[in-house]
Amino acid sequence: MWPLISSHVNDVFERGKFSHGRKVAEFERAMASFTGARHAIAVNSGTDALVILLRAAGVGPGDEVIVPAFTFFASASAVTMAGATPVFADITDDGAYALDPASVEAAITERTRAVLPVHLFCQPADMGALMDLARRRDLMVLEDSAEAVGMRWDGTHAGLIGSGGVLSFFPTKTLGALGDAGMILTDDDRTAEEASVLRHHGRMGRTIDHIAGISNLSRVSGTNSKMDDIQAAVLMAKLSRLDEDIRRRSVLADAYTERLRGADGVLAVPRLVPRAVPVDPVFYVYLVEVERRDELAEHLAGRGIGTETYYPRPLHTQPCYAGRQAPGSLPRAEAACRRTLALPLYPDLTEEQVDTVCAAISDFYARGPR
Numbered sequence: 001m002w003p004l005i006s007s008h009v010n011d012v013f014e015r016g017k018f019s020h021g022r023k024v025a026e027f028e029r030a031m032a033s034f035t036g037a038r039h040a041i042a043v044n045s046g047t048d049a050l051v052i053l054l055r056a057a058g059v060g061p062g063d064e065v066i067v068p069a070f071t072f073f074a075s076a077s078a079v080t081m082a083g084a085t086p087v088f089a090d091i092t093d094d095g096a097y098a099l100d101p102a103s104v105e106a107a108i109t110e111r112t113r114a115v116l117p118v119h120l121f122c123q124p125a126d127m128g129a130l131m132d133l134a135r136r137r138d139l140m141v142l143e144d145s146a147e148a149v150g151m152r153w154d155g156t157h158a159g160l161i162g163s164g165g166v167l168s169f170f171p172t173k174t175l176g177a178l179g180d181a182g183m184i185l186t187d188d189d190r191t192a193e194e195a196s197v198l199r200h201h202g203r204m205g206r207t208i209d210h211i212a213g214i215s216n217l218s219r220v221s222g223t224n225s226k227m228d229d230i231q232a233a234v235l236m237a238k239l240s241r242l243d244e245d246i247r248r249r250s251v252l253a254d255a256y257t258e259r260l261r262g263a264d265g266v267l268a269v270p271r272l273v274p275r276a277v278p279v280d281p282v283f284y285v286y287l288v289e290v291e292r293r294d295e296l297a298e299h300l301a302g303r304g305i306g307t308e309t310y311y312p313r314p315l316h317t318q319p320c321y322a323g324r325q326a327p328g329s330l331p332r333a334e335a336a337c338r339r340t341l342a343l344p345l346y347p348d349l350t351e352e353q354v355d356t357v358c359a360a361i362s363d364f365y366a367r368g369p370r
């Protein structure tokens, strides 16, 4: 991998343009082709991609956006940063850990502008039901597909099922840079035009009044959210191995599942939800539900095994959002926050290491509670 990365990085050095240059444009074209998006707009993080997408799609003050209570904080904070209000809905308990259409329907008010499904861990949210609901209630669907590179719903890449989505290239993501980077995906020309203006102060200080058809929103102010060419170079190199990495992740996930299904203390292993249309899963995270989650994480850390709790706290109980939706009101999101643990998963992991992790888990439960 390093020779390929350094060859792309060398291109950048030779051209001497380190921000928003030709390597970024090359990577945008490569991602448009990988995802099938009409527009792939590079920005400096997945979080910025969400804020810019929401603003570009016209979401702003006075609007409510329905977000799952079980997701990364940025799914909600981006709505706040765009000037709108996140309203939290519960998730399903079928294994997708994603927005429950019935809970979304119950959360709709006359201010609801958009629904923001999040595709987490290994598979997309129930986009069939969510798109039907959005059409019926005249709502926009914007996807937090930050984790979902390579996931497809009936052949359509995540982020392009609704009106637009995002990708994060944070180092730990399936396609990771060596720092922060992100992208907006959309098939909508107007949203794309708005987003590319917003990411760069209305294009390098040119008076944006001169650009035809730009809404008042982007006239107000943009931001500086450009992708570094060095990161685009790293990502170009890693993109050439993405399909192989995705296959390797799936082999490792199967190895975990074979060892952990039905094991003591393990309440659930990942379940791919059967859908009416074909779905392409991608194992970004291998997530289990376990008894005594925090103690297990500590035990594994003691053996040098790093785990993550995705996500430790439901968003409606985060201090900045507390008070509007009572603790206990979104029980499936709350249960997921208590029970889930992500085990190590990256393409260079070996099957022996999977054995070691699973043996450490079985030792922990064999010892019983302290």
Ligand SMILES: *Cc1c(COP(=O)(O)O)cnc(C)c1O
Pocket (backbone or CB within 6 Å): 045, 046, 047, 048, 071, 072, 074, 075, 118, 144, 146, 147, 168, 169, 170, 180, 181, 182
């Ligand atoms: C990673 C992630 C983000 C944010 O991406 P950054 O590039 O870290 O800003 C947003 N939403 C979800 C669901 C994510 O997993």
